[in-house]
Amino acid sequence: MRRPSTSHGGSGGSAGQLPEAINITPNQKHELMTTRSWDFLGLKNEPPSELLQRTNYGEDIIIGKIGTDLLPFWRRANGRAPGSSGMR
Secondary structure, three states, X not given: OXXXXXXXXXXXXXXXXXXXXXXXXXXXXXXXXXXXXXXXXOOOOOOOOHHHHHOHHHOOOOOOOOOOOHHHHHHHHOOOOOOOOOOO
């Protein structure tokens, strides 16, 4: 879902209508990459490990990492960190 970018609450759905809305930025689409997942998990494909066989070779399994680098930005943006420019 992408929302139009706006400054000072122009558009951007219901959030854009709030007087507190300073800026609404569209979501960005990112390509996901899978690299070396088997190596990371210590699984061997040749010969297949027992775990790979029991899990039907990873069918319907998603392995992901969620970055935590957004939390410091969120705290600054919400007035909860030194040097904040967020609303209080």
